[in-house]
Amino acid sequence: VGIADKHQFQAETQKLLHIVAESLYTEREVFIRELVSNASDAIEKARHMQLTNQQIMNDDVPFEIRIGTDEDKKTLIIQDTGVGMNKEELIRNLGRIGYSGSGDFIKKLGENPDKASIIGQFGVGFYSCFMVGHTIKVYSKSAAPGSTGYLWESDGSGSYTISEADGVSRGTKIVIHLKPNSYEYAKKATVETVIKKYSNFVGFPIVLNGTPVNTIRPLWTLSKSSITEEEHKQFYQFISKSYDTPTYRIHFSTDTPLSIRSLFYIPSQHVEKYGMGRMEPGVALFSRKVMIQQKAKGLLPEWMRFVRGVVDSEDIPLNLSREHLQDNGLIQRISAVLVKRILKHLQDESKRDPSRFETFMNEFGGFFKEGVITDFKWKDEISKLLRFESTAELPPTEDLKPRTTTTLEEYVSRMKPEQTHIYYITVPSKSVALTSPYYEPFKAKGIEVFMLYNTLDDFVFSNIGHFGDKKIVSVESKEAEEFLAANQEKQTDTLDQAEVSAFLQWVSDAVGNKIAMAKTTSRAISQPAIVVDHESATFRRMMKMMDPSKQ
Ligand code: ADP
Ligand code: MG
Numbered sequence: 001v002g003i004a005d006k007h008q009f010q011a012e013t014q015k016l017l018h019i020v021a022e023s024l025y026t027e028r029e030v031f032i033r034e035l036v037s038n039a040s041d042a043i044e045k046a047r048h049m050q051l052t053n054q055q056i057m058n059d060d061v062p063f064e065i066r067i068g069t070d071e072d073k074k075t076l077i078i079q080d081t082g083v084g085m086n087k088e089e090l091i092r093n094l095g096r097i098g099y100s101g102s103g104d105f106i107k108k109l110g111e112n113p114d115k116a117s118i119i120g121q122f123g124v125g126f127y128s129c130f131m132v133g134h135t136i137k138v139y140s141k142s143a144a145p146g147s148t149g150y151l152w153e154s155d156g157s158g159s160y161t162i163s164e165a166d167g168v169s170r171g172t173k174i175v176i177h178l179k180p181n182s183y184e185y186a187k188k189a190t191v192e193t194v195i196k197k198y199s200n201f202v203g204f205p206i207v208l209n210g211t212p213v214n215t216i217r218p219l220w221t222l223s224k225s226s227i228t229e230e231e232h233k234q235f236y237q238f239i240s241k242s243y244d245t246p247t248y249r250i251h252f253s254t255d256t257p258l259s260i261r262s263l264f265y266i267p268s269q270h271v272e273k274y275g276m277g278r279m280e281p282g283v284a285l286f287s288r289k290v291m292i293q294q295k296a297k298g299l300l301p302e303w304m305r306f307v308r309g310v311v312d313s314e315d316i317p318l319n320l321s322r323e324h325l326q327d328n329g330l331i332q333r334i335s336a337v338l339v340k341r342i343l344k345h346l347q348d349e350s351k352r353d354p355s356r357f358e359t360f361m362n363e364f365g366g367f368f369k370e371g372v373i374t375d376f377k378w379k380d381e382i383s384k385l386l387r388f389e390s391t392a393e394l395p396p397t398e399d400l401k402p403r404t405t406t407t408l409e410e411y412v413s414r415m416k417p418e419q420t421h422i423y424y425i426t427v428p429s430k431s432v433a434l435t436s437p438y439y440e441p442f443k444a445k446g447i448e449v450f451m452l453y454n455t456l457d458d459f460v461f462s463n464i465g466h467f468g469d470k471k472i473v474s475v476e477s478k479e480a481e482e483f484l485a486a487n488q489e490k491q492t493d494t495l496d497q498a499e500v501s502a503f504l505q506w507v508s509d510a511v512g513n514k515i516a517m518a519k520t521t522s523r524a525i526s527q528p529a530i531v532v533d534h535e536s537a538t539f540r541r542m543m544k545m546m547d548p549s550k551q
Pocket of ligand 1: 034038039042080082083084085093094125126127172
């Protein structure tokens with residue numbers, strides 16, 4: 001074994017080490033994620049060599065990541081059987097920031113108070129272990145046949161040494177001598193929790209103190225046909241920490257313009273209806289099977305918080321910090337692709353099996369209504385999925401199951417030729433709707449009317465506003481009144497003009513300022529008179545809500 005060479009870190013690297021040691025990452029535990037993903041990358045490279053018929057050293061040694069904790073020695077060891085590094089590679093890769101424009105990088109860091117976002121664009125991977133370690137030893141041996149083993153060692157303060165070392169096997173072994181404030185990482189339980197959190201799906205076995213920890217296959221990266229139903233169920237229950245069977249599954253990948261591997265599950269039930277409070281987002285963000293954020297915000301819109309699953313994109317830098325995910329342009333672009341695919345899938349499902357979809361909507365419809373109100377971008381697509389009761393006799397589904405709700409699209413397909421609007425009535429119950437004087441003239445003409453039973457639905461309808469070129473209006477609206485007047489049956493008037501005027505005058509005087517005006521109408525059929533209001537019912541209710549004296 002030769003004498004240790006002493007090397008200075010590049011000036012920029014020294015500054016960076018300082019920043020890292022002061023803990024840029026919001027959670028220090030991510031150093032484990034960084035080292036495990038480096039180990040996985042190194043094994044991937046070795047496997048690639050093997051697959052392309054290049055010789056690797058000790059090719060009988062299995063590809064795996066071995067992690068060992070030692071509470072007495074206060075050390076954490078992470079070892080892989082990957083490509084390893086020779087002396088030049090140790091100097092090049094660990095002696096400086098591994099990218100050409102490092103000077104610019106530091107300059108940007110200096111100028112920008114928002115350091116985490118800059119770091120996110122580059123990456124400090126390996127150096128993150130200086131957050132927890134006072135001394136780091138890296139034993140490495142390149143996979144190239146005939147290589148020598150080396151020990152790289154540093155206390156992170158300005159220099160490092162490299163010396164030849166005996167007994168080093170193929171790959172890299174990193175020994176972290178923990179700082180007193182980081183002794184927890186010498187505990188098996190702590191390390192295991194962190195591995196399960198971030199690195200559960202790394203493609204090679206992770207063996208912690210002799211036992212494999214990552215036993216679940218990363219289903220989203222596999223081909224659909226290679227996954228069994230049972231595996232899906234287990235995976236879903238694992239990621240969602242629940243015990244139901246999901247209603248729908250959406251598994252898709254894209255390569256351009258973005259690389260996305262995703263797998264979503266839509267549960268069969270949710271807890272918000274029990275008043276358990278607002279659910280957190282249920283989709284985790286990964287980059288190459290390594291978790292970036294567990295409950296990723298901004299990946300799907302808020303109203304889709306009931307969706308569980310995984311999104312993996314190689315385009316996402318591994319250490320993009322949490323705070324900056326949400327307003328990241330890349331995330332927004334990924335989100336647009338995801339939302340479109342999920343909505344499309346649900347639209348297909350609603351046609352493929354309407355009664356199943358109806359059951360689903362009975363449980364989850366509230367989220368979609370929230371979507372119509374809050375998510376302007378997807379409002380039109382969401383409104384295609386909504387289902388409401390209507391006065392039409394709905395044909396049973398193909399498998400003869402009865403249906404109680406219908407979509408706007410189906411409604412439009414049943415519209416009368418003379419009909420230009422979509423009508424709804426807001427009532428406390430179906431029986432009230434069917435006997436309502438407002439519905440009566442529509443019923444007489446055989447025109448279907450949606451029945452809404454609460455203020456939320458009323459608000460949802462006024463938010464949708466239009467479906468295609470059809471305006472959605474209340475049966476109490478001015479548009480409804482005009483439609484009925486234009487389409488009334490010829491009647492033989494029994495009063496002459498003068499008598500009508502005199503009568504209307506009498507009504508006005510009798511009712512006083514409670515009404516704006518009295519006029520003849522074609523809409524009252526079995527009722528002598530009817531009150532109409534040309535503002536929307538929602539508007540009236542909102543006014544009422546704002547003015548307590550009217551409640
Ligand atoms: P990144 O992984 O983004 O390149 P890191 O700081 O995590 O940045 O690692 C720097 C470089 O060091 C890697 O690109 C790789 O070449 C080398 N390296 C780090 N860990 C290992 C390892 N376990 N085995 C082989 N090479 C490694
Ligand atoms: Mg790395």
